[in-house]
Amino acid sequence: MKTLLEKLKAIYLNSEGLPPDRIVPTIGLRTIWEKYYEEAHAIIYVIDASCPSSFEDAKSALEKVLRHDDLRGAPLLILANKQDLPNAVSSEELARYLDLKELGERVYLFESVSAYDGKGIKYAIDWLVDALERSKRTELLRTRAGNAAAGSI
Numbered sequence: 001m002k003t004l005l006e007k008l009k010a011i012y013l014n015s016e017g018l019p020p021d022r023i024v025p026t027i028g029l030r031t032i033w034e035k036y037y038e039e040a041h042a043i044i045y046v047i048d049a050s051c052p053s054s055f056e057d058a059k060s061a062l063e064k065v066l067r068h069d070d071l072r073g074a075p076l077l078i079l080a081n082k083q084d085l086p087n088a089v090s091s092e093e094l095a096r097y098l099d100l101k102e103l104g105e106r107v108y109l110f111e112s113v114s115a116y117d118g119k120g121i122k123y124a125i126d127w128l129v130d131a132l133e134r135s136k137r138t139e140l141l142r143t144r145a146g147n148a149a150a151g152s153i
């Protein structure tokens with residue numbers, strides 16, 4: 001995700017972004033995910049598409065995220081990352097592997113991307129921006145944020 005965020009900065013802010021070899025690994029972030037759910041407008045779930053042995057874990061972690069009440073109605077973008085690697089599976093294949101049953105009415109997209117060469121990222125983020133513009137959840141979060149700001153004056 002960090003490599004991807006640097007690429008996003010590079011694409012959307014026209015800045016350089018850290019090169020991949022300057023990005024250090026995060027340790028133990030998963031335990032604090034839930035603290036952010038309530039305020040999240042969307043879910044971006046990044047999967048290493050070059051590593052099928054990790055798909056089962058990725059699937060159960062994502063299913064748990066999708067079951068969480070605090071994320072109800074949040075648009076879901078699932079990124080099949082590392083498409084620059086020859087063994088990476090496509091977003092369609094990944095969708096078949098994951099076979100998510102918890103999608104319900106949720107707006108979602110599986111997209112093939114590479115945080116290294118930038119493939120697919122603009123398309124995916126443009127899709128997300130559009131989904132957010134139509135999202136009831138975003139409307140609700142904005143109203144809530146507005147009320148909180150008004151209350152603090």
Ligand SMILES: Nc1nc2c(ncn2[C@@H]2O[C@H](COP(=O)(O)OP(=O)(O)OP(=O)(O)O)[C@@H](O)[C@H]2O)c(=O)[nH]1
Pocket residue numbers: 001002003004020021023024025026027081082083084085113114115116117
């Ligand atoms: N080939 C390739 N490698 C990538 C890509 N994106 C990330 N990586 C590499 O995958 C490893 C993990 O990337 P991170 O961006 O740190 O991913 P993360 O999920 O934040 O990882 P942690 O912080 O370690 O949990 C790093 O060695 C990256 O250089 C990609 O699109 N292509």
